[in-house]
Amino acid sequence: MSKTLAGRCLCGAFSFQVTGSLGEVRLCHCDICRRANGGAYSVNCRVSRELFIAPQDMSGITEYQSSPGAWKAFCATCGSPVYSRVDWDPDGIRLRLGTFDRDVEVDVTAHVWVGSKAIWDQITDDLPCYEKGADSPLIERER
Numbered sequence: 001m002s003k004t005l006a007g008r009c010l011c012g013a014f015s016f017q018v019t020g021s022l023g024e025v026r027l028c029h030c031d032i033c034r035r036a037n038g039g040a041y042s043v044n045c046r047v048s049r050e051l052f053i054a055p056q057d058m059s060g061i062t063e064y065q066s067s068p069g070a071w072k073a074f075c076a077t078c079g080s081p082v083y084s085r086v087d088w089d090p091d092g093i094r095l096r097l098g099t100f101d102r103d104v105e106v107d108v109t110a111h112v113w114v115g116s117k118a119i120w121d122q123i124t125d126d127l128p129c130y131e132k133g134a135d136s137p138l139i140e141r142e143r
Contacts, residue, residue, distance in 0.1 A: 041111070069086055111127055113132055
């Protein structure tokens with residue numbers, strides 16, 4: 001039997017479910033994610049669209065094209081970031097982990113786009129850091 005996880009925006013106007021486990025989680029420090037989330041990074045998890053169950057009526061979501069082919073989705077009522085999607089991965093959706101209850105179990109696997117992180121953003125854990133995406137070279141950090 002598949003596990004069902006529930007997520008929602010801050011005001012509850014948009015809610016969704018994921019059937020199954022969440023995959024690896026990455027902390028994205030790029031300029032776009034930082035601005036879209038108002039923090040040092042966004043916490044994202046790619047989920048297959050077939051596992052993502054959302055309302056038929058998606059009018060509660062506003063999508064913004066942050067760069068060509070890349071879309072950020074926000075609740076139209078409270079502005080909470082909910083997910084992102086990219087045209088070149090039509091079978092996937094990147095959910096914002098902050099939309100889930102705190103008891104959702106995940107493995108955070110890496111920091112990505114560290115080459116564009118804010119100067120005040122200090123990474124103090126031992127997770128791998130990638131200059132760009134996880135397919136770019138690892139960044140050596142001094143400890």
